[in-house]
Amino acid sequence: MADNFFHHPTAIIDHGAKIGKGTKIWHFSHIMAPCTIGNNCNIGQNVVISPEVVLGDNVKVQNNVSIYTGVTCGNDVFLGPSCVFTNVINPRSAINRRGQYSHTHVGDGASIGANATIVCGHNIGKHAFIGAGAVVTKAVADYALIVGNPGRQVGWMSEYGHKLAFNEDGRAICPESGEIYELNNKQVIKVK
Numbered sequence: 001m002a003d004n005f006f007h008h009p010t011a012i013i014d015h016g017a018k019i020g021k022g023t024k025i026w027h028f029s030h031i032m033a034p035c036t037i038g039n040n041c042n043i044g045q046n047v048v049i050s051p052e053v054v055l056g057d058n059v060k061v062q063n064n065v066s067i068y069t070g071v072t073c074g075n076d077v078f079l080g081p082s083c084v085f086t087n088v089i090n091p092r093s094a095i096n097r098r099g100q101y102s103h104t105h106v107g108d109g110a111s112i113g114a115n116a117t118i119v120c121g122h123n124i125g126k127h128a129f130i131g132a133g134a135v136v137t138k139a140v141a142d143y144a145l146i147v148g149n150p151g152r153q154v155g156w157m158s159e160y161g162h163k164l165a166f167n168e169d170g171r172a173i174c175p176e177s178g179e180i181y182e183l184n185n186k187q188v189i190k191v192k
Contacts (some may be wrong), residue, residue, distance in 0.1 A: 020057065
């Protein structure tokens with residue numbers, strides 16, 4: 001049976017990796033089994049996807065990203081160039097910590113900027129936006145905008161990637177989509 005995805009001849013794909021229809025895997029990437037990659041994903045150059053990683057549909061992984069065991073991503077996630085996930089909170093070369101991996105989930109529609117670091121065990125909410133170079137050291141709320149080292153929340157983002165300006169009634173409109181968002185008790189939801 002022919003593959004229903006594209007892979008560059010230099011990519012290494014271990015037997016048992018599950019790769020969805022329409023996915024593209026580029027130069028020098030290593031896809032380890034058993035991992036699961038959804039439909040219509042784009043895996044850039046020099047990417048490593050470790051065993052048991054799960055990527056949803058339409059995930060974009062830019063060049064030089066290592067996604068280690070313990071990481072899962074929902075649909076429509078963007079992982080910027082050279083962003084970093086950790087999976088052990090206290091690594092030591094002389095101590096084997098296999099089987100002690102912390103879990104990190106990246107919610108649907110979230111974006112992680114270039115060279116950002118996600119310290120393991122901290123989930124990223126749906127449609128959150130992690131700025132380039134940020135270091136995430138705690139859980140991130142849905143739609144939150146995080147920047148800096150250590151990462152701190154400086155606002156909220158729409159599903160189209162625009163910073164939201166909330167009025168005195170706690171409502172904001174995305175300038176691109178016209179969708180309406182509501183801020184209540186430090187949580188954002190899309191209402192229309």
